[in-house]
């Protein structure tokens with residue numbers, strides 16, 4: 714199972730989910746606010762915490778980092794994360810010379826096992842179009858100032874390959890435990906639109 718083909722229009726499943734949400738709210742079983750809370754939980758808390766553990770492990774274990782960069786899916790599975798939309802992962806290392814940023818230009822392909830659900834802006838047409846055309850301008854809007862001497866690489870996700878960025882480890886965090894390091898890692902840092 715390789716997930717959706719990313720050039721298809723929104724599918725039957727999306728329409729069914731929308732119909733169910735409408736029915737549940739109309740019947741007063743749940744409110745739109747409750748749904749938003751659940752989505753936010755998976756978007757910003759549960760999901761990205763998985764990726765953060767992978768990043769923290771890579772920062773504190775050089776051999777693990779090597780495995781992660783050469784063959785990401787099995788290395789991520791070592792930490793306990795695998796499954797739908799994460800079968801063919803590629804992890805991109807940010808360095809002082811190269812800044813990586815991830816997009817899905819055609820829709821919203823995203824590595825669910827490590828990052829959870831994609832944020833709304835990731836799925837928005839302006840981000841998808843502009844990050845390819847003017848990545849430095851988009852990064853600046855996110856508050857990331859990439860120096861002129863740094864190469865910016867934009868990676869287009871697809872049903873076949875899902876990307877995650879390995880951010881640079883912040884200075885002064887060498888003594889932190891893996892658990893403490895994971896708390897430093899942000900979702901946006903693993904998409905490449907934030908420094909950590």
Ligand code: FE
Pocket residue numbers: 719817819820821822823870871872
């Ligand atoms: Fe896609």
